[in-house]
Amino acid sequence: MNLKELASKLGLSPTTVSRALNGYPEVNEATRERVISAARRHNYRPNARAIRLATGRALAAGHVIPLDTRSEIMNPIFSDFIAGSGEVYARNGYDMILSVVPDDMEETTYRDLRSRGTVDGVIVHAPKTNDSRIHTLKDIGLPFVVHGRSTGSELDYNWVDVNNRRAFQRATEFLLDLGHRRIALVNGLEVMDFAVRRRIGYSDALTARGVAVEPRLITSMEMTEVNGWRAAEAGLSQPAPATAFLCASMLQGMGVRRSIEGRGLKMGRDVSVIIFDDDLSYLRNGEDVPIFTATRSSVKEAGKLAAEMLLSVIHQPDAAPMHRLLEAELILGQSTGPAPKT
């Protein structure tokens, strides 16, 4: 059932039917009713392919997910992020197109999406410092929103981000207040921009209190459980072991906990741990009582906001760049306590 058939069934022209369905004013309300009910009755849905060609819009948003060529690790926050954005797209009649692309092919992908007209805009995931994709996208004129920011880019662009620096600064201060002095940072890879910001927050807090930043207490690895365990093993087996760990993710935190308990110590009493909690639906930080003390910011919510921003950018391409900085909450759990007496 297509527009022409429906029109002829109604004894109307395709023009009128199209206008009736799309809410244009130049059609009599009575006929509009007639058209709408006939459309429903015959189960008519306009062909998306034709609409796209006719309007020159793709009615689709792209998410280009970089897949690290060496490690092949997918970012685990990704599924919750798209759960958030997907909802927004669905509500607005947009499709969500995913490309999982080896990270050295991203630029080609953007150019392709643009010149073939597959999408109206894209979300940029996992920005690095001085990320070249921002230039590329500005260059080819494809609307985009970055989830995160890229230090070093002199361009202004649309982004949604968490205040990573502040979150880690606060967490570090909290540990300092508890008397901890040897606080280990279990960071993500510092090619990622957010990881750099987190380290800065951490160092700033230490420095402000006159506590030296010790490189031996800082690790920067992919955010997995095993790497968390490894970092804790290193931090706890030193002559002057860490008394607290600040982790960039829940999974790392779980690895740290495994190391602590494997040594017969108790988390929250002998060693304190704070994590960054993305509030992933399948990785909740306990239920009523949080397991980990955490700085929390929902990644699903970020996905929603980014999608909304993208749609607005698509509709008003010439508007000034938009920014949205989210603050993480500091949540008190069972994994922190006063520094043990030396």
Next chain:
Amino acid sequence: MNLKELASKLGLSPTTVSRALNGYPEVNEATRERVISAARRHNYRPNARAIRLATGRALAAGHVIPLDTRSEIMNPIFSDFIAGSGEVYARNGYDMILSVVPDDMEETTYRDLRSRGTVDGVIVHAPKTNDSRIHTLKDIGLPFVVHGRSTGSELDYNWVDVNNRRAFQRATEFLLDLGHRRIALVNGLEVMDFAVRRRIGYSDALTARGVAVEPRLITSMEMTEVNGWRAAEAGLSQPAPATAFLCASMLQGMGVRRSIEGRGLKMGRDVSVIIFDDDLSYLRNGEDVPIFTATRSSVKEAGKLAAEMLLSVIHQPDAAPMHRLLEAELILGQSTGPAPKT
């Protein structure tokens, strides 16, 4: 730069240019060369929207991700699955369209995808027993491949699945061989078909050895860390506590471990644990030495196979239904050992 422009630049008709680029035989090799190099030079890419309308194909595959209306939990295996399928689609010039949909809206979504012509076929995720989506899809004639199976459906359909029953049967036998008799099953929700199959494998193994299946040792919850912990707390605090746990996922296994270690026991010595390991990229089971003894089957690989199957179904809609049953490997880790002497 579109086809017409390119054609006029070359002094050729659009027809010829189109044929040259698409490898049709009725065009002179010399002109083909000329066309191809001109296309490259002018950076011409055919407009996907036009191709879709002209050919009547969507050149896109849909993944409808059910979002549990109550718990809002995304399945964590999902990101690795689409990493696998995405690669296949990309290689074949297909787009991947994702719809994250409240589970009571899935049917509407399928009908919509079909009648608006957004996709050529879909992958069905997370089938339940007697899943109505299979009927719906057959009914509306949209090609599909199920990741998993649905017991109770009398229809024959395309699927890619792991031999869940066998995997859990083998794991249970392995624990029995180690002398364990009180083996707890930490299962997923048994509305999911795969969870039912796993329980059957578990019970079959016990029954075959004359060990009674004790309901008090079986839990069936969403597969999170906290639920794993909870199940272990229950299983370990009974008068005759479990000596081994068989978990449906790595996250549950981590929760079980937390409970074990929280009681001052040692996993692998005092209590044994086997997990089902989906080989998720961000949740590796250790590195060289696996942490958990596990039945392992890569969900990314399953994604690849499902996508390949879907493409083949799209191209040959009338072929007989295809099936692919994957066997899980049994991997020996550090989490299992002989049952402690009573």
Next chain:
DNA sequence: TCGGGCCGTCAAATCGCTTTGGAGCCGTCC
């Protein structure tokens, strides 16, 4: 030399919608 077949190319129709530029009808105002 003429007709038939093959090769290479093209004009035009098509896909299913949107959108521009009227057209017809009726009522109002001068």
Next chain:
DNA sequence: GGACGGCTCCAAAGCGATTTGACGGCCCGA
């Protein structure tokens, strides 16, 4: 009574590709 507007509606021209059917050369065999 005629011009002008406002309502409704329609015919036709797009969007940018694919694809059908046909046509002009050229070669070959009769």
